[in-house]
Amino acid sequence: NAGVMQNPRHLVRRRGQEARLRCSPMKGHSHVYWYRQLPEEGLKFMVYLQKENIIDESGMPKERFSAEFPKEGPSILRIQQVVRGDSAAYFCASGTEQETQYFGPGTRLLVL
Amino acid sequence: AQKVTQAQTEISVVEKEDVTLDCVYETRDTTYYLFWYKQPPSGELVFLIRRNSFDEQNEISGRYSWNFQKSTSSFNFTITASQVVDSAVYFCALRGASGTYKYIFGTGTRLKVLA
Numbered sequence: 001n002a003g004v005m006q007n008p009r010h011l012v013r014r015r016g017q018e019a020r021l022r023c024s025p026m027k028g029h030s031h032v033y034w035y036r037q038l039p040e041e042g043l044k045f046m047v048y049l050q051k052e053n054i055i056d057e058s059g060m061p062k063e064r065f066s067a068e069f070p071k072e073g074p075s076i077l078r079i080q081q082v083v084r085g086d087s088a089a090y091f092c093a094s095g096t097e098q099e100t101q102y103f104g105p106g107t108r109l110l111v112l
Numbered sequence: 113a114q115k116v117t118q119a120q121t122e123i124s125v126v127e128k129e130d131v132t133l134d135c136v137y138e139t140r141d142t143t144y145y146l147f148w149y150k151q152p153p154s155g156e157l158v159f160l161i162r163r164n165s166f167d168e169q170n171e172i173s174g175r176y177s178w179n180f181q182k183s184t185s186s187f188n189f190t191i192t193a194s195q196v197v198d199s200a201v202y203f204c205a206l207r208g209a210s211g212t213y214k215y216i217f218g219t220g221t222r223l224k225v226l227a
Contacts, residue, residue: 042203042217101215103157
């Protein structure tokens, strides 16, 4: 049973470009969470999605960030017009309501 | 509001020493879950344990043990006879039993085990 998959594992962007991070949940999991880990810090919740619905986006920056989890395909975290402060590790986790969240390997975003 | 505090930023021990990582949490929920994750230098997050708020039994898994005390809102993690491979950042996390189930993470404790 494959775990949570994230790609790319590493992403380099120049300031002003767009970054797209993808997350495929574990089989049977319908809930996806995105977290951000800034250098030398803990993980901070960004957004919680179920298929085709955003349930809680209280941790998302108000501008430039968006997330989706379509009926088919992976969940996408999109960052428009990236800035240096967006450099971080972005983790996706999947689970069901009552289960532990299982984390993907993360995408390391570096903005030059 | 929910909060997790890991006051120890970094701990260094010599191999074979025992080490305890502290975790103190705050929540108004009567039912909640506590977790520990390990983040080795490779960067992934490895699930170690989940504990329900209504189960205060301590747990042991090999060299790892966890001490959950509701009275002091603590969920401490002890590694017995530490090994170099235990070197990592360890995160404690809290999740409510209702709402959106998001995790609240502590800032982590970096453990260095020296040979």
